[in-house]
Amino acid sequence: MSWMFLRDLTGVNKYSTGIGQIWLAVVFIFRLLVYMVAAEHVWKDEQKEFECNVKQPGCENVCFDHFFPISQIRLWALQLIMVSTPSLLVFLHVAYREGREQRHRKKLYVSPGMTDGGLWYTYLISLVVKTGFEIGFLALFYKLYDGFSVPYLMKCDLKPCPNTVDCFISKPTEKTIFILFLVITSCLCIVLNFIELSFLVLKCLIKCCLQKYSQRLKSSAQECHNLRYVECGEIGAPPLLQNRHSDLAISSPQRGETKLLFDTQEG
């Protein structure tokens, strides 16, 4: 079990939009790869090199535990896992669609991977959950460590430390640089998610509006066609319409016109 499992499991590359693919590249290269080849090693000996200016046994342990309830690097790893997994929802939905097609042994969808209908909602929910996780973890980071920087010195006076002792953290500057890197890439991913969200919603709205508009055009064209038959009377109308409406057409053309206007306004 390693990070590659995450990549294979989510395997959503095929079902993502263009922006989704950029998001995947940012997550896997700028976050996961940087975590694995660089960041992990920075925090490798964090407790061994954490030193307090006191000989009292247990003081260092207690102070370290107080200042780092959960190590920044572990929080980073958790964030990466939580942020990658909503894509599983999309993956599962597509698998469900394919399973359904197999069971019924006929083509139920245009393409199981195309984001339409229910899959559109699933994709939207996965984006919202992803963004929620990103913001949540950033807020947690900020709250736990009072900001995104790591100080070189912390004062600790918890039992069994005899008084307020100075405790020194190892590699604080390097850790601060990597945490800032994490925050920047996180914010970039949040922005990409928002863009993708707006893009999806706008696309759907435009499609709906276009459909309504074309339906309106069709219905008004149909009305116009019917009325034209009515006014033409004997010339072009089918026999049924001819008998019923020819009198109307001859006697009151103006009313026909107003009726047409009324219809278009209504439609």
Add this chain to the structure above:
Amino acid sequence: MDWGTLHTFIGGVNKHSTSIGKVWITVIFIFRVMILVVAAQEVWGDEQEDFVCNTLQPGCKNVCYDHFFPVSHIRLWALQLIFVSTPALLVAMHVAYYRHEAARKFRRGEKRNEFKDLEDIKKQKVRIEGSLWWTYTSSIFFRIIFEASFMYVFYFLYNGYHLPWVLKCGIDPCPNLVDCFISRPTEKTVFTIFMISASVICMLLNVAELCYLLLKVCFRRSKRMQTQRNHPNHALKESKQNEMNELISDSGQNAITGFPS
């Protein structure tokens, strides 16, 4: 996720690169990534453990180490390699987009004479021209910028590329000016110089590739202008020949009609 996966990402772009680009990818992965993983990481592995200061004052060592090494060499190199490899992704994305569009047109029935089937679209090497030329050139430009920036940051952070064996440190809580000793300074200097040289070679390769691409475009443009210049004369000759042929055929017909039946 490790360097191997990055190699897979970048290796995909290899097909569409120029020959200099292929050499660059080889240099990056053999002389930089491999050296980093196989050798350099071992040399820097115990850097903080074996960093020793001539004092018993707790915290002095931590503070001095942090002051002299704000970011470790190894981490800077890893970041440099990641940043320098990623512009190639722009090219990969552009090629993927081009193939996606070609596949869409093929499905609509538009480019049937150019490709046999969808597999053919995937296998075909995309030529570096048009908008792909701009993407490729910008990726090389960004690569050069990243290489130069990281080399400058290195020089700025460590006051050169040489590691001394002793550093003097007087930062609080150190009680006075203490001597701090770096572990394996000579070996680290050797590897630093090696990595910087490989960086310089990669930068030179990128500059050469940029010049090659620019020259290619200029050469193509001048060739096109030359054929355009020759083409009008050629067209004029052709039209004159056509006129003459018409005259001959007309006179011939008249001659024929002139014969007694």
